[in-house]
Amino acid sequence: MPELPEVETVRRGLEQRTQGFAIARVQVHRPRAVASPDDPEAFAAALQGCTVQHWRRRGKYLISQLQRGDGRDGGHWGVHLRMTGQFLWLEAPRPSCAHTRVQLWNDQGQELRFVDTRSFGQMWWIPPGEPPEMVMGGLRHLGPEPLGPAFTASYLEGRLNGSSRPIKNALLDQAVVAGVGNIYADESLFAAGIRPHTPAGQLRPHQLDRLVKALVEVLEISIGAGGTTFSDFRDLTGTNGNYGGVALVYRRGGEPCRRCGTPIQRHKLAGRSSHWCPNCQH
Numbered sequence: 001m002p003e004l005p006e007v008e009t010v011r012r013g014l015e016q017r018t019q020g021f022a023i024a025r026v027q028v029h030r031p032r033a034v035a036s037p038d039d040p041e042a043f044a045a046a047l048q049g050c051t052v053q054h055w056r057r058r059g060k061y062l063i064s065q066l067q068r069g070d071g072r073d074g075g076h077w078g079v080h081l082r083m084t085g086q087f088l089w090l091e092a093p094r095p096s097c098a099h100t101r102v103q104l105w106n107d108q109g110q111e112l113r114f115v116d117t118r119s120f121g122q123m124w125w126i127p128p129g130e131p132p133e134m135v136m137g138g139l140r141h142l143g144p145e146p147l148g149p150a151f152t153a154s155y156l157e158g159r160l161n162g163s164s165r166p167i168k169n170a171l172l173d174q175a176v177v178a179g180v181g182n183i184y185a186d187e188s189l190f191a192a193g194i195r196p197h198t199p200a201g202q203l204r205p206h207q208l209d210r211l212v213k214a215l216v217e218v219l220e221i222s223i224g225a226g227g228t229t230f231s232d233f234r235d236l237t238g239t240n241g242n243y244g245g246v247a248l249v250y251r252r253g254g255e256p257c258r259r260c261g262t263p264i265q266r267h268k269l270a271g272r273s274s275h276w277c278p279n280c281q282h
Contacts, residue, residue, distance in 0.1 A: 004179030005222035050074035059178030078124035085121025168196030188215035
């Protein structure tokens with residue numbers, strides 16, 4: 001599933017390509033791609049005639065402000081890519097593939113296409129005057145952004161106080177910190193020198209401080225590399241993310257640690273694979 005760096009990469013691509021994109025026509029090929037309103041035709045009708053304004057990201061969600069042709073508020077357009085959703089920007093007509101779920105065109109024939117192999121991605125239209133979190137329920141349960149000022153060692157200390165669950169599981173909890181998934185939890189724990197199965201409530205303030213700094217650094221490096229592609233993620237031009245080639249532990253089980261040479265360990269935690277170096281992480 002795309003994590004914060006991948007979603008941020010998509011947000012930047014959408015901001016660059018679609019700001020001012022006047023939606024003339026919408027075609028929904030798979031109704032389940034639209035979470036709200038219930039009728040996909042109502043979704044298409046709501047977006048048609050709107051111009052896409054700025055895009056913002058909250059956790060793994062994307063949200064755009066819409067404006068009608070007469071300047072009135074057009075509401076918001078929300079998107080979650082889930083496991084395999086991706087946007088493609090097309091300057092000229094191109095036949096759609098079997099996994100095309102939603103297509104949007106302007107009067108010049110430019111197209112924004114949503115492709116989703118596993119069909120878990122979702123879109124929402126939020127009516128004018130209604131906060132996005134009232135329609136996109138997942139927004140109401142998100143923790144702070146890891147790149148924002150509220151995500152600090154003090155915050156984590158209070159949030160994890162007394163918790164016996166592994167710190168890796170806590171980092172994957174979107175109510176603790178928004179946007180982090182398996183890749184960047186493993187990588188940040190390695191950078192901070194903390195084993196993934198360490199009980200979260202046992203971490204000392206200096207360890208939490210290292211973890212916060214490591215997570216921010218890992219995320220910023222990955223954003224600069226355009227995210228990570230191990231299977232499905234692509235940006236709006238169809239380009240792979242480059243961070244995966246420099247990952248230090250993720251998906252490197254059994255391979256030598258790039259820092260000390262010790263074989264990387266791989267185990268399951270709450271059904272998710274975790275990778276760490278038994279020498280570099282204590």
